Amino acid sequence: MAESELSSLDASVGLTAESLSPGRLAYRRFLTHKAAVVSVFVLALLVLWVLLSPWTARYGVNEQVFDISKGPNQNLPPADFAWFGTDIIGRDVYSRVLYGVRVSLIIGLASAVFSLALGSLIGAVAGLKGGLFDDIVMRVTDVFLAFPFLVALLVVRNMFGAVGWITVIVGQPSSIRFMVFLFAVFGWMGVARVLRAQVLSLKEREFIEAARALGASNARIIIRHLLPNSIGPMLVSLSLGVVGAIVSEATLSLFGYGPDPGTGATSLGLLVAGSKSAVRAGYWWLALYPFAALLVITLCVSFIGDGLRDAFDPKHGGGR
Amino acid sequence: MLRYALRRAVWLLPTLILVTFLVYVALRLGTDPLASYRRTNIRVSKKKVDEYIAANGLYSGAFGYVRGYFQWLWGFITLDWPRSIKGSREVWPHLKDALANSIRLGLVASMVGILVGNAFGVLAALRPGRLRDTLVNSGALVGLAVPPFVSALLLQLLFAVYWQKWFGYALFPVSGVYPPGHQGFDLFLMIKHMALPVVVVAIQSIAVYSRYMRASLLDVLNSEYMRTARSKGISERRVLVHHALRNALIPVTTLAFLDVGAVVGGLIITEGLFEYPGMGRFFLVAYGNGDFPELMPWMVVIIGSVVTFNLLADIAYAKLDPRIRLG
Amino acid sequence: MDPVLSIKDLRVSFRTPAGTVQAVRGVSLDVQPGELVGIVGESGSGKSVSFLSIMGLLPDTATVTGSAVVAGTEMIGVRADQVRSQRGKKIAMIFQDPLSALNPVHRIGAQIVEMIQAHQDVSREAAHSRAVELLDLVGLPQPDVRAKQYPHEFSGGMRQRVMIAMAIANDPDVLIADEPTTALDVTVQAQILEVIENVRQQLRTAVVFITHDLGVVARIADRVEVMYAGNTAERGLVNDIFAAPNHPYTRGLLSSLPSANRERLKPIIGAPPNMISPPSGCAFRARCEHATDACASAGTALVRVGATETSCIRASELQGSRQ
Ligand SMILES: Nc1ncnc2c1ncn2[C@@H]1O[C@H](COP(=O)(O)OP(=O)(O)O)[C@@H](O)[C@H]1O
Ligand SMILES: [Mg+2]
Numbered sequence: 001m002a003e004s005e006l007s008s009l010d011a012s013v014g015l016t017a018e019s020l021s022p023g024r025l026a027y028r029r030f031l032t033h034k035a036a037v038v039s040v041f042v043l044a045l046l047v048l049w050v051l052l053s054p055w056t057a058r059y060g061v062n063e064q065v066f067d068i069s070k071g072p073n074q075n076l077p078p079a080d081f082a083w084f085g086t087d088i089i090g091r092d093v094y095s096r097v098l099y100g101v102r103v104s105l106i107i108g109l110a111s112a113v114f115s116l117a118l119g120s121l122i123g124a125v126a127g128l129k130g131g132l133f134d135d136i137v138m139r140v141t142d143v144f145l146a147f148p149f150l151v152a153l154l155v156v157r158n159m160f161g162a163v164g165w166i167t168v169i170v171g172q173p174s175s176i177r178f179m180v181f182l183f184a185v186f187g188w189m190g191v192a193r194v195l196r197a198q199v200l201s202l203k204e205r206e207f208i209e210a211a212r213a214l215g216a217s218n219a220r221i222i223i224r225h226l227l228p229n230s231i232g233p234m235l236v237s238l239s240l241g242v243v244g245a246i247v248s249e250a251t252l253s254l255f256g257y258g259p260d261p262g263t264g265a266t267s268l269g270l271l272v273a274g275s276k277s278a279v280r281a282g283y284w285w286l287a288l289y290p291f292a293a294l295l296v297i298t299l300c301v302s303f304i305g306d307g308l309r310d311a312f313d314p315k316h317g318g319g320r
Numbered sequence: 321m322l323r324y325a326l327r328r329a330v331w332l333l334p335t336l337i338l339v340t341f342l343v344y345v346a347l348r349l350g351t352d353p354l355a356s357y358r359r360t361n362i363r364v365s366k367k368k369v370d371e372y373i374a375a376n377g378l379y380s381g382a383f384g385y386v387r388g389y390f391q392w393l394w395g396f397i398t399l400d401w402p403r404s405i406k407g408s409r410e411v412w413p414h415l416k417d418a419l420a421n422s423i424r425l426g427l428v429a430s431m432v433g434i435l436v437g438n439a440f441g442v443l444a445a446l447r448p449g450r451l452r453d454t455l456v457n458s459g460a461l462v463g464l465a466v467p468p469f470v471s472a473l474l475l476q477l478l479f480a481v482y483w484q485k486w487f488g489y490a491l492f493p494v495s496g497v498y499p500p501g502h503q504g505f506d507l508f509l510m511i512k513h514m515a516l517p518v519v520v521v522a523i524q525s526i527a528v529y530s531r532y533m534r535a536s537l538l539d540v541l542n543s544e545y546m547r548t549a550r551s552k553g554i555s556e557r558r559v560l561v562h563h564a565l566r567n568a569l570i571p572v573t574t575l576a577f578l579d580v581g582a583v584v585g586g587l588i589i590t591e592g593l594f595e596y597p598g599m600g601r602f603f604l605v606a607y608g609n610g611d612f613p614e615l616m617p618w619m620v621v622i623i624g625s626v627v628t629f630n631l632l633a634d635i636a637y638a639k640l641d642p643r644i645r646l647g
Numbered sequence: 648m649d650p651v652l653s654i655k656d657l658r659v660s661f662r663t664p665a666g667t668v669q670a671v672r673g674v675s676l677d678v679q680p681g682e683l684v685g686i687v688g689e690s691g692s693g694k695s696v697s698f699l700s701i702m703g704l705l706p707d708t709a710t711v712t713g714s715a716v717v718a719g720t721e722m723i724g725v726r727a728d729q730v731r732s733q734r735g736k737k738i739a740m741i742f743q744d745p746l747s748a749l750n751p752v753h754r755i756g757a758q759i760v761e762m763i764q765a766h767q768d769v770s771r772e773a774a775h776s777r778a779v780e781l782l783d784l785v786g787l788p789q790p791d792v793r794a795k796q797y798p799h800e801f802s803g804g805m806r807q808r809v810m811i812a813m814a815i816a817n818d819p820d821v822l823i824a825d826e827p828t829t830a831l832d833v834t835v836q837a838q839i840l841e842v843i844e845n846v847r848q849q850l851r852t853a854v855v856f857i858t859h860d861l862g863v864v865a866r867i868a869d870r871v872e873v874m875y876a877g878n879t880a881e882r883g884l885v886n887d888i889f890a891a892p893n894h895p896y897t898r899g900l901l902s903s904l905p906s907a908n909r910e911r912l913k914p915i916i917g918a919p920p921n922m923i924s925p926p927s928g929c930a931f932r933a934r935c936e937h938a939t940d941a942c943a944s945a946g947t948a949l950v951r952v953g954a955t956e957t958s959c960i961r962a963s964e965l966q967g968s969r970q
Contacts, residue, residue, distance in 0.1 A: 035458065143339065146578075146626045148585035154607060155343070158350030247467045254469055255592060255604060272469065276593070279473050280494070282481045291470050302465040303458075544747040548810075550704055553735030554765045562761075563750055570752075642797040643751055 036307025581629020
């Protein structure tokens with residue numbers, strides 16, 4: 001159905017809801033996306049479970065399920081004293097998955113928030129100002145987006161790691177702070193593109209013209225009009241950013257470039273990396289449970305992102 | 321058309337030079353080639369180190385970087401490539417094999433992804449909101465949400481380790497192109513070794529293309545000229561192929577060109593986990609060793625491929641869409 | 648003379664998530680060969696849907712009942728390929744937005760050739776030279792050069808000429824023009840009207856001209872059909888409709904028309920009804936200053952009052968009081 005037909009249909013049906021704010025309308029549309037709503041609940045449950053790890057975890061991060069003197073405790077398949085089995089030095093995989101998810105969520109959220117802040121700022125300014133700044137930003141992102149992601153990530157990681165003052169501020173390349181910094185450096189580009197496109201399309205609209213005519217400054221325009229109007233794409237970017245950082249952390253860990261979250265702590269990436277050899281040895285529980293935790297996060301966020309996209313941009317929706 | 325292509329092609333060289341220079345700087349900063357050289361070749365003579373510096377142009381200072389880059393470039397162009405730091409072997413024969421292996425894996429996986437993905441996308445777009453659309457759409461979301469290392473390791477667990485346990489043999493091998501020690505060409509073995517990596521890569525591209533094609537075709541199907549086409553009284557088949565698909569394929573083709581260009585450097589995770597001797601593994605090993613003489617030619621191949629296919633994508637776009645056919 | 652298009656009790660409804668939209672609720676209309684009938688009414692009154700349904704161009708969500716016979720062939724409730732074999736041949740249609748109505752990736756000539764070859768067994772070359780002739784007929788300068796160009800190389804007015812050339816390629820008996828000038832500048836509008844008028848005179852094609860602009864209708868139509876909420880409100884010869892309208896809705900449309908001897912426009916107050924649950928009786932009564940209780944149970948049958956036929960049950964009464 002063409003868009004004009006849709007809107008005339010809305011009009012005839014009395015759905016064009018001048019009475020409902022765009023935000024409420026989007027919220028209602030989001031609720032019709034069943035997979036997304038279920039995902040919100042599942043994700044919320046997981047996050048809650050992880051946040052409550054002092055109570056929900058059964059062992060300490062470095063604690064063995066029982067002392068080696070009582071018998072072999074390594075690589076045990078799931079049992080009632082260790083629901084997800086034990087790892088190579090007899091620690092409880094279930095508890096470690098909880099701790100790992102906690103670290104990964106922190107990395108994901110922090111990176112996504114920084115990317116979003118940085119990307120929105122750069123994208124909005126590039127879109128509003130145009131000219132040379134815009135050109136440079138777009139070319140830089142072009143180059144990075146065209147490059148194999150992992151290569152760019154590794155090269156930039158080592159390059160920043162070699163720069164003294166950067167490591168002073170964000171720590172060594174193996175620190176979590178450095179990871180967050182690295183992912184933010186990569187993450188802003190996607191956000192900036194989205195925001196810039198949004199700004200360019202909003203710039204065409206008359207209410208921005210009107211604001212300009214009334215003598216509003218650029219900064220005012222950004223804050224008053226552009227950002228509220230970009231809330232949809234920004235939420236989508238945020239959710240994708242969280243998953244992107246978590247998966248990137250896991251990928252880096254897989255090849256030995258991951259974080260070292262300090263004594264005995266772990267991350268999803270480190271757990272996944274540990275599973276590489278476990279897979280060939282046939283210790284499936286060492287792979288399956290961390291994967292499951294990771295997949296719950298990526299799948300939920302994926303569906304939530306899809307729901308948000310449909311909600312804020314119904315035209316591109318369609319199938320559930 | 322030709323003029324447009326030529327005008328774009330003129331930019332190929334400057335872009336290559338600029339990007340390789342940036343990569344040169346980034347690699348020198350990031351891998352510290354000299355330290356890696358000393359680490360790999362312990363107790364190496366001062367003379368050898370100086371030779372290494374001269375061969376790779378690893379001079380210090382801002383000017384040293386520029387001079388070093390052009391010296392490296394000259395050596396690269398005249399095919400006078402410095403030898404690898406590990407084992408001091410020639411780079412090209414090794415790189416060539418890696419390239420061939422990656423192209424083989426990448427092309428097969430891309431073909432599967434493009435064909436299957438687009439077919440799914442078309443099926444979904446033709447019945448928007450119906451069951452098959454829902455299946456394709458959510459299937460693609462799931463496919464995109466599964467990181468390649470997860471599918472790679474799960475496939476290994478199932479088809480190699482557990483298959484071995486249950487049936488006494490591994491259905492698919494988990495590493496390499498051939499079993500260790502194998503000599504000569506064997507298509508069957510090659511396919512067997514490639515099967516799991518291809519599946520891992522294809523899952524992603526099927527997901528990407530089915531979504532992309534679906535969106536593109538839906539856009540076209542909603543356009544006014546589709547109604548005009550139907551109003552002519554031509555067959556529905558002709559309407560779909562000649563009018564809808566012809567337009568929907570424009571963005572999809574562009575994406576396919578970009579993808580194929582990225583494929584040689586884009587399979588690092590898959591190649592790494594399957595110990596597949598392609599470009600990705602070449603990079604991981606070389607990067608791990610800080611092997612500057614191996615990394616630079618690798619980068620040139622990757623960048624060259626990306627830039628060239630970018631150009632081809634633009635040309636294809638201009639060829640398919642008369643609206644941007646510029647003089 | 649037999650009508651080339653005969654519509655009887657045409658009804659169209661759409662299934663939507665919000666309910667069933669009754670877009671067209673029993674329209675009957677005869678069009679004689681060579682005649683130019685204007686269809687007017689506010690946006691949403693069912694003008695486009697009526698004729699799209701005859702062309703078989705509505706989405707699957709539409710249910711169409713009634714009858715529409717085009718030059719002897721029934722178009723409603725028959726097999727899809729029967730409808731398809733007629734469209735483009737005996738009945739053709741042009742649309743509101745010429746900018747998006749042509750396929751951007753095919754040459755103009757090829758798009759007309761496709762139309763010709765869909766219904767005539769002629770060679771590509773013959774079809775192409777016919778296409779060039781047609782482009783010449785609709786007043787496109789340098790038609791042989793233009794035929795090889797793409798739509799984006801044409802202005803809006805030129806594209807609408809191309810659409811007309813394409814529509815008349817198989818010498819149809821009926822040409823449906825759905826707001827063909829609405830998206831165009833006023834000067835271009837006049838040219839397109841002239842082209843349509845030419846086509847009608849040279850080919851004796853009957854034209855159904857859909858518009859919400861009574862001014863345009865006054866210029867070119869022989870007869871006028873006024874539609875409101877999926878029904879015919881009034882019909883008559885164009886002069887009679889303008890001189891002595893009998894339906895309050897027609898009068899409302901006329902007084903919202905800019906004219907030299909009136910200071911300000913008087914738009915009709917209110918909005919058309921919701922077509923999911925249309926009101927009983929006369930659909931216009933909520934907006935009508937003459938509405939009485941009887942209007943709530945009025946039918947939709949047309950009765951002759953003065954020179955026109957109208958569905959307004961108070962028409963003769965009101966006519967008397969106005970004189
Ligand atoms: N595809 C559709 N689905 C649902 N309702 C539709 C569709 N197309 C048109 N309608 C509704 O049918 C009614 C008549 O529309 P239309 O014939 O386009 O009006 P107009 O007189 O402006 O041409 C409107 O209420 C419109 O909302
Ligand atoms: Mg209409």
